[in-house]
Amino acid sequence: MAHLQLDQARIDRARDSARRIAGRVFDDMDRSTTTTVERATLRLMGVDGVDENQVPLPNRVVDHLLERGLLNRGAALAVAAAMNEQGWTAQQVAEAVAAGRLVLDGGDDTAARNTADALAAQSCEHIATQRAQRAALIGNSGEAPQPWLYLIVATGNIYEDIKQARAAAEQGADIVAVIRSTGQSLLDYVPYGATTEGFGGTYATQENFRLMRAALDEVGAKVGRYIRLTNYCSGLCMPEIAAMGAIERLDMMLNDSMYGIIFRDINMQRTFIDQFFSRMINGYAGIIINTGEDNYLTTADAVDAAHTVLASQMINEQFAYLSGLVPEQMGLGHAFEINPELENGFLWELAHAQLVRQVFPEASLKYMPPTKHMTGNIFKGHVQDALFNMVSTVTKQNIHLLGMMTEAIHTPFIQDRFLAIQNARYVFGTMRDLHSEIEFKSGGLIEQRAQAVLAETESMLAEIKRTATGGKGLDGVIAKAPGYYNPFPKRMLQGGARHG
Template identity: 60%
Template sequence: MKGKLNLDWNKVEEARNYSRKIADAVHNFVNEHTTVSVERAICRLLGIDGVDEYDVPMSNVVVDHLKSANLLSEGAAYAIGNAILVTGLSPQRIAEEISHGRLDLRSLGYGPEVEVFGAIDGLVEETVEKIRLNRVKRDSLIQELGEGKKPYLYVIVATGNIYEDVVQARAAARQGADIVAVIRSTGQSLLDYVPFGPTTEGFGGTYATQENFRIMRSALDEVGEEVGRYIRLCNYCSGLCMPEIAAMGAIERLDVMLNDALYGILFRDINMKRTIIDQYFSRVINGFAGVI
């Protein structure tokens, strides 16, 4: 085989083999490990939301409890499923009971594995269906409204105030923007929790929160109807909360998500093993949700 670059294809094949060995080793490592942020994302996907009296997200409350109880390696899904089986409470109520110190997952014992996972099957199916329907709705709106010509025009908003971001995003869409990216507040990638609720203060950007996602998604849907084309919403999930933000984006129908472990490794000095594990889980979510 000859090409314009006159490459030695034996060396190309050798390089590919080395790459395959590296990738296989990394993938095997990822499959055998979890992280606190992966487990927090699972809590959110099971319906755990909100914050405690100190504004600590409930997903953090549960995973911190699992970590202190040396139960993290068993997985949040297993621990929550078992707690549902034993207590009959919802995941949200379980999180609240843990937060108030009234429930210690170590004291529950364990039911049969089939029954434990059976206790969360319905919750899992509900979330999966919600994300699937979001993808269907996106495709339907694109079919109904159409979209901008390629290459897409990508516009950034970053006031720090989600409500001011909405004003700018609508104006951008009216002027031809096809994708609106809401830049995150400086340093959010190093926060080991996701802020809760709508935010009106930020530094060089606006915090990525599930409520902010919902507010902007709603605004872009409205202006999309007005201008007659689907407007895509972009945000960022690189950093310590990568899987959680990916899960939130899937639930709120974001369309584009920057999801790169190398960002955290090179620019934020995040543990490369942790963020590679997080990236894999995040990309599974984004792939299923149709997020590009």
């Protein structure tokens, strides 16, 4: 069986460093909340909809509390107190606030806590039901063997996306990801309703989630395979998207702990607080998170920066544990991005992929196809994708993002996906058991490369020291006041996936 000799003590030391880093960040961040964490809390408590200017009601209520200096005690208590006082639902309270008919005050009493707790319990029960529903559907229609074929739709129009997603599922896709409209990560609110216009993707809205979920359930029953739905739990509204996804039974979420900081100039504190809360929801909902390490390799060299991928995966793993996720829910990311002109580049790809497999034996690894070195030569591109498919099956990756031969040209045409699925199925089928038939030469080039990357990772993690302000969204970070209350963590952190 394909196996590399790695120094386990080195892996343990690197993991200890990552645990220290994540723990330190967590202790700092636990002292604050953010506007979107509070909006997500309201969404989970049943607040939805928009005002006459299309501003979501969760935003209206949170802005109202912020103006009145009350957000530092959490939105849940203020809304729950008003519910008790008026005999209304959370939604009715939000509507009244938005209409200017109601002014919220703090309301920190036992009755408010009880009401907030009751709503949280109800919300968690709904999410638990969705989790059970997922298990039941998988039980009924079965699921595909891994690597699961992960495919993207990005038409901008949810109804067109549905058409393409259904076709993709029929052709063999196991996971459908709806790419978000470019720029949504920097919107400080979540758009509302079904949407038909987007740029480079489709807006993530709760209604769009619901429509796609229903379509995939239907086609899943038809093809006899549960089709997983993925969206993007990232950017300025990370926790709210997690809440929407949990409610509508998404199965996977792109949810990196650091991507926003590095690639979207989002404030570090904001990102860490938001990722903790969103991962907690994802964890409870049984959602597999996908981390974004593949992105490092689109800007840096895939050989020089290989250790940054492993280091980031280790930090992402520790943050995920803190939010209550189990290893199977950790879709740690990496990518096949070595320059095809590099001699023996394929060996290094194998080394990196196998290294990640062995360091995270239980994780649901997400392996990304070549993008940076794809060109307009689609014929060569198809071969690059075939080599990527081969590494994926030989190193037993779990979530396999399909490479498109037209990667460098346009968002995929329907036949680009069709051919990509054929390519992957061919390679996966014809090489099904190759991984158990081959061994890496002891002390050979591949093993040496993996050991070198591991060593570099260990020393990088040992040296990391960093804090910061700066970046977008810091104004949405609010220090918690002594009476701060949120009814969800104590319920959700007990774990969802862990307890079935």
